[in-house]
Amino acid sequence: MTDNAPGSSEHPSLPTPSLDTIPVERLNRVGPRVAERLGKLGVRTVQDLLFHLPNRYQDRTRLATIAELRVGDEVLVEGEIREVELSGGRRRSFKVWLSDGGFGGLMLRFFHYSRQQIDALKPGVRLRCYGEVRQGPSALEMVHPEYRIQSEEPVAIEERLTPLYPSTEGLQQSSWRGLTDQALALLSRQAPRECLPDEVLRPLGLPSLVEALAYLHRPPLDADPLDLIERRHPAFHRLAFEELVAHQVSLRRLRAAQRAIAAPVLAGDGTLRKRLLDALPFRMTAAQERVVAEIAADLEGERPMQRLLQGDVGAGKTLVAALAALQAIESGAQVALMAPTELLSEQHRRGFAGWLAPLDIEPVWLVGRHKGRERVGLLESIASGRARMVMGTHALFQDDVVFSELGLVIIDEQHRFGVHQRMRLRAKGGGDGGAPHQLIMTATPIPRSLAMTVYADLDLSVIDALPPGRTRIVTVAVPDSRREEVIARVEQACAQGRQAYWVCTLIEESEALECQAAEETARQLAESLPGIRIGLVHGRIKGPERESVMAAFAAGDLDLLVATTVVEVGVDVPNASLMIIENPERLGLAQLHQLRGRVGRGSVQSHCVLLFHPPLSIAARERLGIIRAAESGFEIAERDLAMRGAGEVLGTRQTGTVQFRVADPLRDQHLVAAAQQAADLILVRYPDRIEPLIQRWLGSRELYGSV
Missing domain, CATH: 3.40.50.300 (P-loop containing nucleotide triphosphate hydrolases)
Structure with a gap:
């Protein structure tokens, strides 16, 4: 660990190195263990640290009174400890009652505590603490708030919004703020290389790179927290635009490389x-x-x-x-x-x-x-x-x-x-x-x-068009308390010569549990529907057996197919006109639309029943409302993008898939056309800026497009 930050007066005659070449180990309090933790988040240089932006901010610029607290607020309060208690029971806790002399009090609750804390937090001690206000059994409370014991000399209140950084185990927010303080000091002396030409930036009226980074890491007192949280501030636009340009440059260069390769001419005779x-x-x-x-x-x-x-x-x-x-x-x-x-x-x-x-x-x-x-x-x-x-x-x-x-x-x-x-x-x-x-x-x-x-x-x-004769799929959502009615509806459809799917969903990470749920559902339905021919398909059934069941269903030899989400794509049985999806609240919009699309492939009116388990979360209620109202997959995709963001829609958990660090293609779509024009300009007139731009935003991830 080094005691002197780079660029300090220790070597005044040496030029300050570029920020993208200064390893984080050169910063104070960064030893091998901290460097390893930073490396897990892709932070290896001072430039990486500057581009590791806060994902939210706390407002610690004003003290709230206890009387004005509301559940859900994240606030800074100050008061005197009136009483403390160590409580036993199923979950031991250390309780501290705080008062600021006004109406009411606030309980601070600690489930994890030390003897040192118990000794320090005594009645009469004055605390300043920050946390989320919750409704406790008998009073408002904060669970594990950040706190500081106040001495006789009053401690100044923060003059800026407090940034919170994406982190990993072993790196506290105080560590991030200390590291970014050092990085910002270096930034004030040595700006990162500007990769975007003036003729690109000037018409957009965006701040400089240094201004944008300084603002986002240490927003001033008058910053609008909502603009920062929703990333609508011009400082975010400045970085999002540069990231979009980097992606466009990378993809255009990739496309040019692809077009330089020969391919077999496949004309065919028709x-x-x-x-x-x-x-x-x-x-x-x-x-x-x-x-x-x-x-x-x-x-x-x-x-x-x-x-x-x-x-x-x-x-x-x-x-x-x-x-x-x-x-x-x-x-x-x-x-x-x-x-x-x-x-x-x-x-x-x-x-x-x-x-x-x-x-x-x-x-x-x-x-x-x-x-x-x-x-x-x-x-x-x-x-x-x-x-x-x-x-x-x-x-x-x-x-x-x-x-x-x-x-x-x-x-x-x-x-x-x-x-x-x-x-x-x-x-x-x-x-x-x-x-x-x-x-x-x-x-x-x-x-x-x-x-x-x-x-x-x-x-x-x-x-962008479906084959003629396709009928709209009527989609309804019903609570699982009406399960018997749904089973009767399946029996009625099969009695009329139609076929049905019953899809069981459970927890995405547990295929075994999902398969067990499907097996149990098939057993229960067989008891309830003795005259119905039922097949079962899930990921743990061996291939030949699974294929045989699918073929029997396609041939009409089975009336009802009980399955997991393995039937999401590729199944085409025109006679199937009823789809039951259990626990649809656990699925995303795209997956619900794909499952629903297994019916409606013939000329008969088809139905999809979303058999949910109440109570529904706000997000789940919104998803089910969208899937009931929307028919077009493209409309659903737009709504899905708005709800989940680009990373989830694209499936960024897969190796090599494009991931954005700051930009969001939906929120920042007003910047896309300008980013495409800027990429074309840079490729033709500023080739020396291509590698620094790609390295800053993509690094080794540029390969994601090399399909």
């Missing part, structure tokens, strides 16, 4: 596609035809297609993907379709087999369960090129999987894959240093504002 279309019992929608033409033109080019295919539930994305696959196969190339789960890959195999078998094309299926001789035979078929269409899960990018001439990669539910998985599959094709074409599909519509921001390296195709 024979297989014509045979498939002639055999369909329906016509494609105009939206499907438009998207098919966009993809066909890309496949005919000499550069790798990078196209994101979006469409609402039931819009017909799979047929579009099948036609793209046939164009590649017509051209002599192989096609790989990768899905995130074995169940979804099974469903794709069944769907494609129905279309491709009459064309004498047999899809090869490769998943983790294939072992021994069976796996060796499949690998040989792929390596020799006999397998024209290969489908599977992450098993497709294992080292022993070698393609003869992979020309097209189709990735379904792409946000569930990490970047390295996608890159490894891409590296298996193209030949002669080239790359295969890629079609990336998502069954979760992404709001356009978000797509413009995070998928700027991809061309976007949207199927």
